Amino acid sequence: xxxxxxxxxxxxxxxxxxxxxxxxxxxxxxxxxxxxxxxxxxxxxxxxxxxxxxxxxxxxxxxxxxxxxxxxxxxxxxxxxxxxxxxxxxxxxxxxxxxxxxxxxxxxx
Numbered sequence: 001x002x003x004x005x006x007x008x009x010x011x012x013x014x015x016x017x018x019x020x021x022x023x024x025x026x027x028x029x030x031x032x033x034x035x036x037x038x039x040x041x042x043x044x045x046x047x048x049x050x051x052x053x054x055x056x057x058x059x060x061x062x063x064x065x066x067x068x069x070x071x072x073x074x075x076x077x078x079x080x081x082x083x084x085x086x087x088x089x090x091x092x093x094x095x096x097x098x099x100x101x102x103x104x105x106x107x108x109x
Contacts, residue, residue, distance in 0.1 A: 068074040079085040
């Protein structure tokens with residue numbers, strides 16, 4: 001049993017190997033620029049890049065909406081569809097399908 005334990009500890013008797021192991025452990029776990037901190041920062045960078053892409057897409061959508069609303073027809077379309085506004089002497093009929101009514105009832109629960 002002493003020989004098998006001695007076999008595994010033999011490389012650590014060399015001072016250079018011992019210093020290398022201590023240095024590697026220090027750099028991986030304890031240093032200010034350790035592998036753990038780099039891993040955490042890389043995941044933060046990935047999350048921020050995803051967020052950046054999301055906001056770029058939102059900006060594109062908003063620019064399209066602004067372009068639509070810059071005309072009289074676009075404003076009228078928005079007012080009629082979203083706010084159910086109408087012109088004088090005009091009647092508006094809202095047609096709801098059964099599947100859309102069921103979705104509204106589910107959302108109310």
